[in-house]
Amino acid sequence: MSPFETPVVCAVIGRTRHKMMQAELEEAGKQGAKLIELRLDFLSKPPDFKRLLEGRPCPLIATFRRPADGGQWRASEDQRFMLIRQAIVAGFDFVDLEIDIIDKIPRFGKVQRIVSYHNIQGVPDNLEEIYKQMCAADADVVKIVVTAQTPADNLRVMALLKNAPKPTVAFCMGDMGTASRVLGIRLGMPFTYGAFNKERQIAPGILSFSELHKTYSIDKINAETKVFGVIGDPIGHSLSPLIHNAAFRKLGMNAIYLPFRVPRGELASFLTGYREIPVHGYSVTIPHKEAAAKCATECDELVTKFGAANTLVATETGFHATNTDAQAALDSLRANLPLGADNQQVPLSSRKVLVLGAGGVARAIAHALHKEGVYVTVTNRSEERGAKLAEEVGCKFVNWTARHQTECGTLINCTSVGMHPNLDEMPVHQSFLNPELMVFDTIYTPETTLLIREARTRGCHCLTGVDMFVRQAGLQFEQFTGQAPPLDLMAMVVRKALSPVHIKEEGESAP
Numbered sequence: 001m002s003p004f005e006t007p008v009v010c011a012v013i014g015r016t017r018h019k020m021m022q023a024e025l026e027e028a029g030k031q032g033a034k035l036i037e038l039r040l041d042f043l044s045k046p047p048d049f050k051r052l053l054e055g056r057p058c059p060l061i062a063t064f065r066r067p068a069d070g071g072q073w074r075a076s077e078d079q080r081f082m083l084i085r086q087a088i089v090a091g092f093d094f095v096d097l098e099i100d101i102i103d104k105i106p107r108f109g110k111v112q113r114i115v116s117y118h119n120i121q122g123v124p125d126n127l128e129e130i131y132k133q134m135c136a137a138d139a140d141v142v143k144i145v146v147t148a149q150t151p152a153d154n155l156r157v158m159a160l161l162k163n164a165p166k167p168t169v170a171f172c173m174g175d176m177g178t179a180s181r182v183l184g185i186r187l188g189m190p191f192t193y194g195a196f197n198k199e200r201q202i203a204p205g206i207l208s209f210s211e212l213h214k215t216y217s218i219d220k221i222n223a224e225t226k227v228f229g230v231i232g233d234p235i236g237h238s239l240s241p242l243i244h245n246a247a248f249r250k251l252g253m254n255a256i257y258l259p260f261r262v263p264r265g266e267l268a269s270f271l272t273g274y275r276e277i278p279v280h281g282y283s284v285t286i287p288h289k290e291a292a293a294k295c296a297t298e299c300d301e302l303v304t305k306f307g308a309a310n311t312l313v314a315t316e317t318g319f320h321a322t323n324t325d326a327q328a329a330l331d332s333l334r335a336n337l338p339l340g341a342d343n344q345q346v347p348l349s350s351r352k353v354l355v356l357g358a359g360g361v362a363r364a365i366a367h368a369l370h371k372e373g374v375y376v377t378v379t380n381r382s383e384e385r386g387a388k389l390a391e392e393v394g395c396k397f398v399n400w401t402a403r404h405q406t407e408c409g410t411l412i413n414c415t416s417v418g419m420h421p422n423l424d425e426m427p428v429h430q431s432f433l434n435p436e437l438m439v440f441d442t443i444y445t446p447e448t449t450l451l452i453r454e455a456r457t458r459g460c461h462c463l464t465g466v467d468m469f470v471r472q473a474g475l476q477f478e479q480f481t482g483q484a485p486p487l488d489l490m491a492m493v494v495r496k497a498l499s500p501v502h503i504k505e506e507g508e509s510a511p
């Protein structure tokens with residue numbers, strides 16, 4: 001029923017100048033695009049169809065989107081109809097027609113009609129009725145795009161795809177809808193849309209053409225693809241989809257890992273609703289770690305102790321919750337301990353560790369180190385929280401103002417001081433740093449914090465948060481799949497994503 005053999009990413013190109021639109025068309029062709037939508041409403045001058053169609057690298061969709069539907073069209077409806085008719089005659093392969101105007105635009109030649117409905121406010125109560133009407137209309141492809149206000153909206157839209165009588169593209173806009181743009185492919189959507197140049201703000205929540213190919217491997221997704229994901233709010237900048245999907249690809253697994261934005265307080269209903277997909281496992285991040293521990297039907301020892309989980313694995317009856325942060329931090333420290341004078345690693349248990357912070361990560365690390373027999377001191381800006389953690393762990397607490405007087409051989413920063421965007425902050429004075437000190441900064445955005453930079457300058461043995469981040473993801477991957485994670489590849493992917501050079505390349509990838 002699909003016009004394509006395998007699922008396709010439709011590259012969406014919207015530029016104000018013909019020259020740039022042509023340049024992106026050519027580049028999309030070089031990057032293997034199999035379908036391109038030209039958002040002709042973006043053009044600042046009337047479209048020159050001949051110019052845009054010559055040398056087309058693949059089938060083209062002509063779209064003139066109205067502002068009410070999220071577009072840039074500024075002139076009258078009559079002028080829009082005239083240009084749509086001209087685009088059809090000029091030889092576009094597909095034309096996008098909103099459901100309310102299809103009677104005004106007659107079918108012509110072989111041009112295929114994508115009959116669309118957009119709602120930039122939310123999901124209408126009569127969504128299913130609208131879809132029924134669209135399927136009955138003269139459409140080759142039916143397209144429904146609404147805006148997710150809750151995670152459950154994605155499920156409602158995806159339900160349309162289950163018994164679709166016509167090729168249907170249905171998904172949710174907005175960052176809460178991002179996952180539906182990929183999940184719909186599993187349910188038979190012939191294509192999904194990807195912004196060829198993400199800086200152009202084509203549509204809220206849209207992924208880029210490049211990430212849909214490289215990270216989500218859209219053309220490999222089918223009904224058997226296993227689904228995993230990360231739950232958080234916000235979630236748009238999470239690196240987890242990048243590394244887990246890279247690992248699936250490396251091991252040749254038919255699996256996909258998606259970002260799910262779930263607002264605080266909605267985790268329980270989300271987990272229940274999304275069982276129907278089903279999702280086999282989740283990474284859990286802020287603000288859901290405590291809620292995840294509460295929602296789980298089984299918890300491992302650490303989760304019970306901390307009351308917080310960063311991993312949920314689906315079981316027959318619910319979810320098994322674990323916390324991979326503590327193990328990852330220990331593995332990371334053990335693998336990176338400095339060598340002593342005898343060229344042997346000084347064992348972890350003989351080190352005095354000062355933990356800065358008393359949040360989730362500090363808690364996991366302080367407990368784990370104490371259990372290993374390490375002499376731990378906790379310090380925290382908020383005295384009450386820090387003292388409570390120290391009491392819970394059974395270790396020493398020092399006041400934040402007294403932290404520089406603490407004797408230690410290893411300093412672990414578990415605060416967010418120095419994290420993006422506060423790059424010029426560090427949690428200790430530089431005079432505290434000496435060549436005998438090992439410095440572990442758990443922050444990984446950026447990898448080289450000011451603390452790490454200063455510590456390196458002063459000859460400290462340093463460990464960054466990337467190693468721990470990759471290991472905690474690796475432990476999750478093992479729980480999700482039962483397979484050993486390709487840690488080197490995962491670390492490489494994270495470092496590439498964090499490198500300023502790469503960010504520049506991404507931003508400049510298209511003319």
Ligand code: NAP
Pocket residue numbers: 325356357358359360361362380381382385414415416417419442443444445465466468469470472
């Ligand atoms: P959290 O629960 O929110 O705790 C934040 C901690 O930072 C608290 O102790 C807080 O002190 C302290 N803090 C914040 N601003 C401060 C300031 N201006 N001065 C002094 N202390 C300040 O966060 P979390 O989940 O534990 O995460 C903490 C850090 O760990 C994050 O920055 C993140 O980058 C890193 N992390 C790394 C990994 C990894 O795998 N490498 C994983 C997760 C998190 P108060 O109690 O006084 O507010």
